[in-house]
Amino acid sequence: MLEGLDAPYLTRALAAGALVAVPLGLLGCFVLLRDLAFFAHAVGVATFPGLVIGAALPGVGPFASALAAALAFSGFVSLGERDRALSGGAVTGVALAGALALGSVLLVSLEVGALPVERLLFGSVLAVSDADVARSAATAALTVAVIGLTLPRLAATTFDREWAAPAGGRGRAGDAALVALVAIAVVCALPAVGSLLAAALLVVPAATVRVLTERLAPMLACAVALSVLEMAGGIVLARVLDLPPGAVVATLAGVVFGMAAALRAAAGRLALEVAR
Amino acid sequence: MTTATEPAVRASGLSVSFAARTALEDVSFELPRASFAGVLGPNGAGKTTLLRALLGTVTHSGSASLTGRPAYVPQSGGIDPSFPVDALGVVLMGRYPRLGWRRWPGREDRRRAREILGQVGLEREARVPFAALSAGQRQRALVGRALAQEGDVLLLDEPLTGIDVPSQEVILATLEAKRRAGATIVMTTHDLVQAARVCDRLLLLNRSLVAAGTTSEVFRPEVLGRAYGGELLVLDGGAVLLDDAHHHHDPR
Numbered sequence: 081m082l083e084g085l086d087a088p089y090l091t092r093a094l095a096a097g098a099l100v101a102v103p104l105g106l107l108g109c110f111v112l113l114r115d116l117a118f119f120a121h122a123v124g125v126a127t128f129p130g131l132v133i134g135a136a137l138p139g140v141g142p143f144a145s146a147l148a149a150a151l152a153f154s155g156f157v158s159l160g161e162r163d164r165a166l167s168g169g170a171v172t173g174v175a176l177a178g179a180l181a182l183g184s185v186l187l188v189s190l191e192v193g194a195l196p197v198e199r200l201l202f203g204s205v206l207a208v209s210d211a212d213v214a215r216s217a218a219t220a221a222l223t224v225a226v227i228g229l230t231l232p233r234l235a236a237t238t239f240d241r242e243w244a245a246p247a248g249g250r251g252r253a254g255d256a257a258l259v260a261l262v263a264i265a266v267v268c269a270l271p272a273v274g275s276l277l278a279a280a281l282l283v284v285p286a287a288t289v290r291v292l293t294e295r296l297a298p299m300l301a302c303a304v305a306l307s308v309l310e311m312a313g314g315i316v317l318a319r320v321l322d323l324p325p326g327a328v329v330a331t332l333a334g335v336v337f338g339m340a341a342a343l344r345a346a347a348g349r350l351a352l353e354v355a356r
Numbered sequence: 357m358t359t360a361t362e363p364a365v366r367a368s369g370l371s372v373s374f375a376a377r378t379a380l381e382d383v384s385f386e387l388p389r390a391s392f393a394g395v396l397g398p399n400g401a402g403k404t405t406l407l408r409a410l411l412g413t414v415t416h417s418g419s420a421s422l423t424g425r426p427a428y429v430p431q432s433g434g435i436d437p438s439f440p441v442d443a444l445g446v447v448l449m450g451r452y453p454r455l456g457w458r459r460w461p462g463r464e465d466r467r468r469a470r471e472i473l474g475q476v477g478l479e480r481e482a483r484v485p486f487a488a489l490s491a492g493q494r495q496r497a498l499v500g501r502a503l504a505q506e507g508d509v510l511l512l513d514e515p516l517t518g519i520d521v522p523s524q525e526v527i528l529a530t531l532e533a534k535r536r537a538g539a540t541i542v543m544t545t546h547d548l549v550q551a552a553r554v555c556d557r558l559l560l561l562n563r564s565l566v567a568a569g570t571t572s573e574v575f576r577p578e579v580l581g582r583a584y585g586g587e588l589l590v591l592d593g594g595a596v597l598l599d600d601a602h603h604h605h606d607p608r
Contacts, residue, residue, distance in 0.1 A: 113436070235441070235449070242430035246412065248453050
């Protein structure tokens, strides 16, 4: 049953998966705490016009074009949400609709033909290239460095932006940097897990840890560890069960979240009983 | 270089507009060092905007200046109470600006934060999650965060609103101790009784500065009436505010 688990392609998949999981787990905590789950979902899908251009212009390549599309999308959302009347996901929704419409028009006008939609949405961690692994490693290092250097600022501005602003918290610059970092992490995760599963991995491990901890530092550390474990566990389980790895990773993450939520609810009931 | 006689807070011709609405118009005043100023006025009078203008976080015309380092307690409405942080962590955030936002608080910062938690009566709640604290305890933690900034001018936006009386007393005693140590306190409030009791200067706003001075100068029915209008019921030379159901007090 466990035959073939040491195959080189699987080792590469595990390495790629773990490297993708580190930034997604880390950034997922702030995605959750800042209510950016919709943005996290949208930014992956909004790479669509970039991927079309990448397919039409082989010299550009899908990574560069998808990254450009994601960063443009992030910049638009960052600028648009400065207007409080448009906050709460309205700008993200409008930008996402625009990106999908643009992608559809480009698909026809550039005569690209059919794109591998399933791979765009769900990725293929078993088919990642050395370049994909290298980009994931660079993104993981960048994310750890940025979060490590800016954690006090990020924590303070996330908790209380009004207080942090006059104290030098630079909330808007932090917002822009965070959404740009999320965009880079999602684009680097596309070959391995696709746009839909990248969003899931941004949100679900962080949400799982959030229901079990009340402090930020343990939340960050545990979200990264859980993200890596779920990714690796899902890839191995998918190999054993002969199922698509992305779907198994997402299902595993969902099951673990359900167990954590049930555990928290049971602990709450027990505390009430003890109090009585 | 600052001098002992230089005002701690100075506003000159201060005006703030949001789109077509004027929030503050031509406000001028000075507050001496180590004063405890109450900023009063009905809802929408521009109290919060005045604090933001003094801090430089809203675009304004005219001038606003603070002598020394500011510390701030904004209204708690913008805070996500479920954020994963405990009371000690909240107070430690006050050290971040002093540390340059990149260094982590060290042992001395933690010692100082625990000392401040003691001052605001939260020494036993140091490791209690912010979400599990009562409204009064949360407000005390937020005041503790401002104390950890070790500012020369403390600006507090309705720090006493919606919290229990013991917490109000702890906060006021802490602020008075800070004032005695030389800091200048500027506090917005709807509570005229508290303001009369603890403040030695009052600023009465209604988009412009209606009056500034001592309690006896400002707490006169004709002066209060200019700010609160028909929302004020005058009784035997005293006054009862009717503008806000949860701030219904006799100021005498």
